[in-house]
């Protein structure tokens with residue numbers, strides 16, 4: 001018999017194996033100070049493009065006050081227990097009603113973590129006779145929900161409607177033999193590439209294949225649609241989304257999530273989602289803070305307009321400067337470049353240390369070898385100046401990258417001594 005810790009000694013996992021060189025800098029960095037476009041990293045103020053604070057609510061004075069007042073009034077513990085047992089309140093129910101109105105669904109269930117909500121809702125919705133059809137580039141919470149499924153699943157190529165239909169044909173044949181149904185799962189906005197899920201086209205397939213559609217709109221809630229009601233609202237097909245998921249971790253700048261659907265489906269989820277039945281409900285100050293955020297989202301469409309104004313300036317500026325930003329049609333802005341992992345790390349060090357810019361870097365194994373993505377998340381609180389400065393700096397680092405200046409280990413070696 002082996003000690004299960006033995007394998008950990010040999011293999012820390014694809015990201016963990018780099019922990020020695022990366023911890024505290026590339027992974028687990030500490031961003032300090034108020035949540036703003038400019039935050040402190042290792043004692044220096046950097047222009048930050050890595051937070052999903054889309055509408056700028058994280059440090060909004062009314063939000064800060066509501067959070068503080070609610071914490072003082074209720075304490076952080078209330079209510080104790082799961083919603084079903086002893087953790088319900090009028091505020092929890094008021095927030096659910098408000099969210100239902102925002103996303104135009106009959107009812108909503110609050111969830112204590114977005115990730116767990118997705119996993120657990122998928123688990124509750126399907127049984128072994130049902131078939132799941134899902135997008136290949138789905139977020140980990142969808143993949144993990146699908147992993148719990150005891151029945152069959154078919155994956156379609158990312159946003160490829162022809163392939164989606166092919167998988168639906170297979171799913172339909174199978175479901176007819178098992179006596180089950182079909183659940184299609186995709187995202188409103190794909191957080192890495194920034195492209196929207198082709199929800200309208202998927203909804204159109206319902207006539208032929210008779211399935212239910214579950215959309216993870218973590219990046220779309222608050223950012224997409226004339227009222228911030230999400231990607232279904234943006235594409236004019238919200239009615240065709242049977243089950244809608246939104247997180248509080250992005251536009252709402254808090255933690256937790258919600259699922260909206262018909263009254264009957266939400267009631268079923270309230271009584272069958274294991275992650276909510278067997279876990280503590282959202283603390284009252286969070287719920288009161290979320291009511292304030294929802295009020296601001298409803299009252300101030302100009303925050304969303306500002307987000308889109310900055311997004312358009314950033315994206316058109318990058319394209320005009322010769323950058324490839326792929327097929328994003330949302331605020332998520334990936335900047336694609338070619339280079340090795342050492343070049344990518346040197347470039348990011350240069351960006352942080354010498355240009356004062358902080359953004360996320362994505363490399364192999366998340367994307368193919370030889371590709372680098374620097375991902376920028378614009379927000380309503382970034383300025384035109386921030387955009388202009390960033391595009392200038394990006395042009396400089398691109399020239400350095402393609403001039404081979406990041407190939408030498410000089411920057412990295414010099415830096416490693418400082419770590």
Ligand SMILES: Cc1ncc(COP(=O)(O)O)c(C=O)c1O
Nearest residue numbers: 113114115139191218247249256
């Ligand atoms: C597409 C998507 N789904 C789900 C989640 C999980 O949400 P939460 O952070 O609320 O757990 C995220 C967050 O990163 C996400 O990007």
